[in-house]
Amino acid sequence: MSKISSLFRVPKLSYRVWKVWSRNKDVFMKTYKTNFLPSLLEPILYLLALGLGLGGFVQPINGESYIQFIAPALVAVSMMYSSFYECTYASYVRMYFQKTFDAIIATPITIEEVITGEILWGATKSLINSSIVLVVILVFGLIPSPLFLLIPPVSFLVGLLFSAIAMCFTAITPNIDAFNYPSFLFITPMFLLSGTFFPLTTLPEILQIIAQIFLPLTNAVNVTRSLALGNIQFSMITNLAWMLIVTPIFFVLAINLMKKRLIK
């Protein structure tokens, strides 16, 4: 019992979390040109192949053309990918291969602050990458509503959620190759089954419920799509509430699992 409660102990944090964030930002700024291109090209490829290519064979969905239906989902998917991979592979490299965390905790910064800084950085990556995708689909003329301006703040929240989940995997992974498991068993199914490429309502009801409750991306896709298309629904409140409740749980869990891994 005490073991489980120790996994949910709320950490004490200070402004120093931003120093860890700054370290990652400084590295990012050195290489932003190479970081930039993939985030720019990937959505264009999807829009061309799926939106224009496949979309030509698909009937309009709820009155939207197929390309318009998937475009906001691509923004949400980039939030998930960028934050999840930042806090799995990239964080693991910093933690295990570069021993960056060891170097930082020898200074007045605590391990809790290091992990929080990493998660905040993962959320920032979500904001940056999804904003690039957002600009691409704006240029394609696929966003009819000015409410899209609310998507970047949402992307930070979605980024926090996926970074925190990712950090839990990083805390328990035996080695870097083992990230293939969450990647193929969690991220890829979510990419396909979260209302991204077809409306969830076409699935059997039980699968719809499972997707709503257990696939975080469903919430992100729904909120992003509603904002992009200017289609405000009550379900957005449920989606946001789900993320606001689940994020802190995984955040606290990630910190305590990491502490268990690193403080010996």
Added chain:
Amino acid sequence: MNQEVLVNAKNLTKKFGDLTAVNNIDFEIFKGENFGFLGPNGAGKTTIMKMIQGVSPLTDGKLTLAGMDITEHARKIKGIVGVAPQEDNLDPDFTVFQNLTVYARYFDIPKEKARTRADELLKFMQLEEKRDVVMTALSGGMRRRLILARALMNDPQILILDEPTTGLDPQARHLIWTKIRNLKKQGVTVILTTHYMDEAAQLCDRIIIMDQGKIIEKGEPVQLVKDHVGEEVLEVLNSEESMACLKQYFPDARIDIVEDKIQVFANKPRGILTKILEEASFRGALIRDSNLEDVFLKLAGRSLKD
């Protein structure tokens, strides 16, 4: 002597599951001294360093630095301690200079001050030519120097050096030694671990010799050598005749056989051994100064630890 105690450990204990890495030890480190922890791999040296740094919680006992309890004031203590770890954890994404300035930020050192200090330290460590080179382009010896420079960014009162010269070539080692001596002159208290006995003899005012988590001896290097193995050692090629003869000459001495040599620790004042060599002739006889390594091998035995 009335010296200020800077680090004080009482009943210091660290367990990892069933393994007791540090077993109920006491020590005091005075302000301004060079203090060494010696011992083979697995003796518990690095574990002690990690506890002093405040990154590894104590299993039992009490540890204070500059009067502050490590368990309660870890953040404050980490602010006055500089750490040069055993493993290279420099930031490969940054240049030499940025490695220092980014690190300074973790200590809340203002940007301008950090830049000035970084340049001073690069000069001190003879790395100024490498200032804007990506860190991964440095040689092993340069990396150690950069790690040492980084450990000095916060102008620490206590400097922790975990195996500062392991794996370095002789030139690089001697350069690091010179820097450590300079730091001592500047009043920095240096705590180091090493398994090189010559390094400890060169650098340390006082040492603790550890084995399997326990202190097996402590004191000043020169005194320890004198007390345990005498000032000189006689080494002779191993043969039955020589052995018999030596046993006659030195009935009370410790006589070891190491590979093809006989070592005699007669614990006699300097000069006595020379006389004996004049009386009897031995094959391959050699008199040399005894050293800490002799002390260590006497205390810890010759068997491999791991």
